Amino acid sequence: MPAPDDFRSQLETLRPYLLRYAGLQLRDAAAAEDCVQEALLAALAGQASFAGRSNLRTWLTGILKHKIVDAIRRQAREPALPQEGEDAADEFDALFRRNGHWAERPAGWDDPDGALEQAQFFRALEQCLERLPARTAQAFMMREHLGLETPEICKELGITPTHCWVMLYRARMTLRECLQQTWFGR
């Protein structure tokens, strides 16, 4: 086991990554900062349980994930985020004709693997995420960024599985459209 000071400085080098990780989910710099601080303190206190594990970042991310879920739970108890209106649904329906078929068939994406090597692509993706309604983005990021299963997302957000699937579906379809417009269709 490294000396406590070594361990502490190793943790510190990961702070920027942790802040980014938390910020992507919480969209609130102060809340992200709090979560990272709590995670780092928990990591320091739990150094013994890290001993023998190979990847510090993976271990820390696991701790941070719990702190983020705690923060989401606290947020959920506070006055709710405004419910997303039906306008969003109407807009979304524009993708399909009344008979349920594509109004405009999706285009194929050229070199998607190459995009994953470009920092600019990820900025475009972040911008698309920022345009999503807050609750939709929250559910989507809990699923795809934190990697939570839907029952856990439903529990933390106090919604039904059906509602959860609808939000995830909306998020995916909206993000697809957005990336088509801002990246792949340029």
Added chain:
Amino acid sequence: MRLLTCKETTRLVSQGLDRELAFGERVALRLHLAICIGCRRAGRQMRYLRQAVRKLAVVDVRSSR
């Protein structure tokens, strides 16, 4: 069996990323996807989103700003 619309198909493809689909759903989905390139693309793109979002946190954003 009634054929799925593109709207229903994309909804099921999305749910397939979140829960295990029933046998009947999988069959209906496969039938539609076999004949609809738009829905195949949408499905591929939704799975790709998962891949991309998982990489978001490890991208070195500082180098690009």
